[in-house]
Amino acid sequence: MERLGGVDVARGLAVLGMITAHLAPGAAGDPWPRGAVQIADGRSSALFVVLAGVAVALLSGGAQPVEGAERARARRRIVIRGALLIPLGLVLELFGAPLALILLQYALLFVLVGPFLGLRARTLLAVAAVVAVVAPPLVFAARDWLVAQPPTGFEPLTDLVVGPHYPVGVWIAYLLAGLAVGRMDLRSPRVRRVMILLGAAMAATAHLLSWALLQAGPASAGLMRLVTTEPHSSTAFEVVANTGVAVALLGLCLLAHDRAPRLFIPLAATGALALTAYVGHVVVVGLLGSHVVWQPRDAIWAAFVLVTMAFCTAWRLWLGRGPLERALHAASTRAADLGAPQQDAAAAVGR
Secondary structure, eight states: OOOOHHHHHHHHHHHHHHHHHHHOSOOTTSOTTGGGHHHHTTHHHHHHHHHHHHHHHHHTTTTSOOOHHHHHHHHHHHHHHHHHHHHHHHHHHTTOOSSOOOHHHHHHHHHHOGGGTTSOHHHHHHHHHHHHHHHHHHHHHHHHHHHHSOOOSOHHHHHHHHOSSOOHHHHHHHHHHHHHHHTSOTTOHHHHHHHHHHHHHHHHHHHHHHHHHHHHSOOOHHHHHHHOOOTTOOOHHHHHHHHHHHHHHHHHHHHHHHHOGGGGHHHHHHHHTHHHHHHHHHHHHHHHOTHHHHSOOHHHHHHHHHHHHHHHHHHHHHHOSOHHHHHHHHHHHHHHHHTHHHHHHHHHHHO
């Protein structure tokens, strides 16, 4: 399927947003523009996962999902990609960057998405909505129970599912929402306008409802935990709000890129090399030391953003697919093709 430049632009914004959340000075409550760093915090990583769902949809046919042997091959490619990201995520942890890394959760989401490839957009949206509502209290309860237990050595594994930053038990809702979006006709101007309006309405409604509930009575810790939209709270309200922002932003990026593609070349290149850019910035942070995170400076943040965009643009224009993207594509495609002849033969015998 032909690449959608607007998706790359949105993914580029997600990568730069995560760099901003990690390295930009400022915090919630600071005067503008220092306080703007909270806009990136939480939302950029959620956008990254929603766009992963869109990518999964495009890899499996987009608005016209593949079926039969082609779907099986697409499923193998996607699951193998996730499996290959696991050792990369483990290596990345060794650099000791004081960051909440998302790569292992991202990998696990790719491994888990296989059974959902055949579902229609409406069904996917319904499943994502159920997960967004039901999963948070279950994940919070499981997290509390695990904290009360003596150490078992399995904490790194359980943290992937119910941990405090990107619990897969909740964040799979983002992936399923993105998969549903990717099953729509993203080339249609009407679909893009609906995405912008619906996404904005979702985000505004979730934030307003959260605010109203918090204002209605005493803000107990239990109530805050369930209805806040604070970054990485993983409540139903935050999931709906972040998903709305992601969908609206994707719609805007698709429209804007089609109107002025040259203007967005650096962002689109960064999005096309998203894995390379993300891994690269984590490695550099680890090599420079924790002070770049705990003592953030405008100059360092700006350097990370500008160098990332310049590197990705140059590589994309001269060499095409990014180094990590190229390796992942080649390995997953070859591995997925290994079992194809036997499966196709078995299918032929069955017929």
